[in-house]
Amino acid sequence: QSGCALIIPGIGKSSNLDRFHGSDHLAIPGETCVTYDSVNAAFQIARSKIGLPAPKGKTLTDQDIDNLGNVIVETTRIIAHQYGLPRDAVYNGLPLIDTKKTVINKFCPAYLKNPKCEVKRYREYNGMCNNLENPHWGAALTANRRVLPAAYADGISAPREGVAGPLPSPRLVSAAVHRDLGYHDHAVTVFLTAWGQAIDHDLTLTADSKDRATDEDPVCCDIPPEKSHPSCLPIEIPPNDKFYSLFRKRCHEFARSAASLKYECKLGPRTQLNMVTHPLDANFVYGSNKEASDTLRAFRRGMMKSFPAFKELGLRELLPLRMENPDDGCLRPSPDIFCFSAGDGRVNQQPMLTTIHLLLLREHNRIATELGRLNQHWDDERLFQETRHIIAAIVQHITYSEFLPMVLGREVMTRYNLILEKNGYTKHRYDPSLEPSQLDAFGAAAFRLHTLLPSTVERWNKNHKYHQSRRLSEILRRPFDMYKPGVCDEYMLGMMNQVAQAMDESMTQEVTNHLFQDEDKRWGLDLAAINIQRGRDHGIPSYNAFREYCGLNRARSWDDLIGVFTNETFRAYTALYSHPDDLDLWSAGISEKSRPGSLVGPVFSCIIAKNFYNLKFGDRFWYENQGYPSAFTPDQIREIRKSRLSTLVCDNSDTADTVQVYAMVLPDHDINPRVACKSGVLQRMDLSAWIENPRSPSPSIYPNLNALDTQNDGLDNLDLDLKPFKDMGLPGFDFPKFPNIPITAVGANLKPHIDPTNAYNTNFVPSKDIVPLEKPIHQERPHFVEPPPFRHPQKNCCPGSFNPVNRPLRRRHDLKISKPLSVENRRSDKPLRKRKHPSRTRNTFRDIIEKLEKKSNL
Numbered sequence: 001q002s003g004c005a006l007i008i009p010g011i012g013k014s015s016n017l018d019r020f021h022g023s024d025h026l027a028i029p030g031e032t033c034v035t036y037d038s039v040n041a042a043f044q045i046a047r048s049k050i051g052l053p054a055p056k057g058k059t060l061t062d063q064d065i066d067n068l069g070n071v072i073v074e075t076t077r078i079i080a081h082q083y084g085l086p087r088d089a090v091y092n093g094l095p096l097i098d099t100k101k102t103v104i105n106k107f108c109p110a111y112l113k114n115p116k117c118e119v120k121r122y123r124e125y126n127g128m129c130n131n132l133e134n135p136h137w138g139a140a141l142t143a144n145r146r147v148l149p150a151a152y153a154d155g156i157s158a159p160r161e162g163v164a165g166p167l168p169s170p171r172l173v174s175a176a177v178h179r180d181l182g183y184h185d186h187a188v189t190v191f192l193t194a195w196g197q198a199i200d201h202d203l204t205l206t207a208d209s210k211d212r213a214t215d216e217d218p219v220c221c222d223i224p225p226e227k228s229h230p231s232c233l234p235i236e237i238p239p240n241d242k243f244y245s246l247f248r249k250r251c252h253e254f255a256r257s258a259a260s261l262k263y264e265c266k267l268g269p270r271t272q273l274n275m276v277t278h279p280l281d282a283n284f285v286y287g288s289n290k291e292a293s294d295t296l297r298a299f300r301r302g303m304m305k306s307f308p309a310f311k312e313l314g315l316r317e318l319l320p321l322r323m324e325n326p327d328d329g330c331l332r333p334s335p336d337i338f339c340f341s342a343g344d345g346r347v348n349q350q351p352m353l354t355t356i357h358l359l360l361l362r363e364h365n366r367i368a369t370e371l372g373r374l375n376q377h378w379d380d381e382r383l384f385q386e387t388r389h390i391i392a393a394i395v396q397h398i399t400y401s402e403f404l405p406m407v408l409g410r411e412v413m414t415r416y417n418l419i420l421e422k423n424g425y426t427k428h429r430y431d432p433s434l435e436p437s438q439l440d441a442f443g444a445a446a447f448r449l450h451t452l453l454p455s456t457v458e459r460w461n462k463n464h465k466y467h468q469s470r471r472l473s474e475i476l477r478r479p480f481d482m483y484k485p486g487v488c489d490e491y492m493l494g495m496m497n498q499v500a501q502a503m504d505e506s507m508t509q510e511v512t513n514h515l516f517q518d519e520d521k522r523w524g525l526d527l528a529a530i531n532i533q534r535g536r537d538h539g540i541p542s543y544n545a546f547r548e549y550c551g552l553n554r555a556r557s558w559d560d561l562i563g564v565f566t567n568e569t570f571r572a573y574t575a576l577y578s579h580p581d582d583l584d585l586w587s588a589g590i591s592e593k594s595r596p597g598s599l600v601g602p603v604f605s606c607i608i609a610k611n612f613y614n615l616k617f618g619d620r621f622w623y624e625n626q627g628y629p630s631a632f633t634p635d636q637i638r639e640i641r642k643s644r645l646s647t648l649v650c651d652n653s654d655t656a657d658t659v660q661v662y663a664m665v666l667p668d669h670d671i672n673p674r675v676a677c678k679s680g681v682l683q684r685m686d687l688s689a690w691i692e693n694p695r696s697p698s699p700s701i702y703p704n705l706n707a708l709d710t711q712n713d714g715l716d717n718l719d720l721d722l723k724p725f726k727d728m729g730l731p732g733f734d735f736p737k738f739p740n741i742p743i744t745a746v747g748a749n750l751k752p753h754i755d756p757t758n759a760y761n762t763n764f765v766p767s768k769d770i771v772p773l774e775k776p777i778h779q780e781r782p783h784f785v786e787p788p789p790f791r792h793p794q795k796n797c798c799p800g801s802f803n804p805v806n807r808p809l810r811r812r813h814d815l816k817i818s819k820p821l822s823v824e825n826r827r828s829d830k831p832l833r834k835r836k837h838p839s840r841t842r843n844t845f846r847d848i849i850e851k852l853e854k855k856s857n858l
């Protein structure tokens with residue numbers, strides 16, 4: 001092909017590549033003509049420079065995409081260099097070139113070249129055809145989207161650099177700003193944290209670069225530069241780092257994310273690859289492609305596979321075991337112990353997350369069984385797909401009715417139309433012009449709510465009494481506690497009773513010094529530093545650029561940011577960064593003072609809300625939508641609206657028989673009472689709304705909980721609308737009429753630096769309609785029954801962990817519950833507690849396996 005692929009007004013430039021092809025005559029005075037010949041030539045040069053191995057298997061992997069993505073980025077660089085293109089032309093112009101007319105087309109995978117769509121009831125596993133005009137929108141293995149041009153140092157792919165000097169080392173920022181201060185939230189439970197991570201895994205999984213030779217993460221530290229992998233971007237650890245200097249560590253491993261492909265493999269700056277489907281569709285339960293999903297299915301009555309570890313004890317099943325690639329994301333103490341398998345490979349990252357996966361697996365099997373009873377003519381496929389459809393709707397409903405209102409607050413929820421309908425279909429219809437894809441700034445920064453992570457994970461018993469806790473770093477990638485009978489219930493109850501860390505700049509050392517720490521080491525990785533470096537790797541524009549995007553004033557000088565952060569953090573930033581334009585989005589966004597009534601500050605709430613707006617209105621399968629075969633009937637939607645995180649626990653645990661109405665909020669006598677699972681307060685989905693043929697049902701094996709007595713729970717005077725909660729403005733119900741009570745009056749992120757004039761100070765007037773419970777639900781805070789996880793050498797304080805003091809956690813001065821553990825203390829700390837769990841676990845596990853094998857030939 002010859003001819004202009006793109007004409008750019010301005011000083012006419014031609015390329016050597018054109019001359020090489022004899023098409024110099026295409027140079028037009030006053031205009032730059034980028035020719036097809038030069039694109040082809042640039043691609044061939046890039047290919048031979050970088051190498052483009054043929055895909056190994058039938059299905060395209062992230063590594064195949066990374067390989068081609070890197071060649072296309074290099075092609076872009078060559079063309080930009082040849083024609084001397086400005087950044088704007090690289091960002092906005094080159095992607096306009098029709099790659100179908102170039103050699104790139106031969107290498108571009110079919111799914112990125114306008115596949116055909118059928119309109120069906122169920123989502124495709126890989127998310128294709130959600131948008132019928134643009135079938136790739138929101139599909140797995142596509143790029144994240146940008147709302148602002150990428151801020152690469154070279155305009156194409158080099159990590160972001162400072163405007164007025166070098167950027168500070170991410171570890172330096174982490175150590176100065178994201179220190180472990182140990183504040184906890186006022187009323188949010190760690191269920192919110194765990195649910196946040198679970199839905200993040202539904203939304204984003206950015207592909208890593210791999211070493212082609214080993215197929216492993218590239219090793220980037222202690223390698224001579226000439227031998228270093230091209231994706232290496234290790235983090236420098238300053239020599240005086242208080243923690244890592246103890247181990248003489250000066251380098252922190254980090255490799256860049258894989259390069260992605262744009263639609264039709266267009267040219268342009270580097271993008272990043274999302275391995276999972278972008279919309280909120282429960283892919284973390286089912287996987288993002290058919291092959292993965294098939295491995296999880298039992299292919300019997302719509303059920304999913306599970307592991308009946310405790311069948312003989314009459315306890316419910318666990319997740320199926322991870323037998324393929326058993327060490328992927330799992331630190332196994334011995335080869336005969338296995339982690340779990342689920343739709344998302346990160347299921348074993350920490351046990352609270354594993355427990356959420358388990359809850360949804362059990363809920364799937366519960367619903368599939370019930371649907372099978374109601375519709376005996378449905379085959380396995382229909383039962384499986386309809387249940388999958390319902391589970392996706394439940395995940396959407398819980399996220400928008402329980403999680404987001406706490407994170408964003410009423411005002412932002414209202415502004416972005418994120419509040420769910422009470423009845424019928426959504427009034428704000430599906431918008432086919434909206435792309436339901438993840439914003440890069442969301443996955444690489446705004447939704448990394450890692451400061452919510454607790455230092456220890458607590459387990460509580462069915463009487464809501466504290467039982468045990470373990471250091472977070474000890475249980476990362478080690479879900480083996482689950483092999484002890486009853487422990488997954490204790491995690492469920494722990495999640496609804498343990499108070500979350502505050503959403504502020506402070507982050508637990510469990511993940512800033514000890515992330516994924518090896519058994520034989522005393523140091524691990526730093527998640528805060530990784531988050532900052534990841535933002536630079538992805539070319540995420542600075543915090544200041546996003547202030548402007550979100551309608552706030554762009555800081556011209558440091559003075560413009562006074563009051564945005566705590567004084568201490570503000571001072572740290574001015575010392576670390578040369579200019580406000582350099583501030584990293586993740587660090588500054590997470591450190592912003594929270595908006596009144598929400599957990600996050602203005603910039604993060606804007607990015608998070610925008611992202612969830614696209615996921616609501618750009619998703620054709622959104623559960624409140626009508627007009628497509630995927631639409632639920634109004635009766636079915638009414639039933640889905642009854643779903644609640646607390647009922648998931650009630651229906652899918654072995655022992656829980658009381659729960660607070662909102663599991664992501666601490667129980668409170670007045671506004672979030674604990675009620676019996678079998679009470680009528682917690683409504684259940686009535687699946688008879690799915691009966692196709694009224695004559696088909698067989699008797700249920702489950703009790704009809706909606707019909708159960710409401711007499712013994714002390715709440716029988718409440719109408720099922722829970723009017724008092726409504727007045728309190730809890731999520732899921734109408735928001736309060738009186739504007740001066742913030743929605744998260746119960747979920748306010750209390751920190752010492754809270755502005756005394758903000759809405760938290762509003763006098764909180766409990767409704768007179770509250771009906772007292774029979775028993776008070778305020779408990780004494782438990783005392784640890786085992787020694788606290790970290791022992792201070794001098795005093796018996798329990799830094800970084802929850803201080804089990806007897807107090808109801810309601811007053812401002814209750815905020816600071818634990819002292820930070822200074823590095824010096826940690827240094828003199830003995831090697832962390834000897835670990836006896838793996839062997840214990842192994843015995844338990846072996847016993848169970850042996851018994852099961854004997855009994856059922858497993």
Ligand code: HEM
Nearest residue numbers: 193196197200204205206350443447448449450453530534
């Ligand atoms: C113990 C709990 C958690 C651990 C150990 C953890 C750890 C990690 C790690 C290691 C990464 C990859 C970082 C990188 O290489 O760039 C990551 C990514 C991420 N995390 Fe977390 N995280 C946890 C909880 C959470 C929570 C509670 C949220 C949000 C509410 C969250 C949101 C994210 C997001 C959005 C990403 C980006 C994912 C991607 O695009 O691949 N994480 N986390």
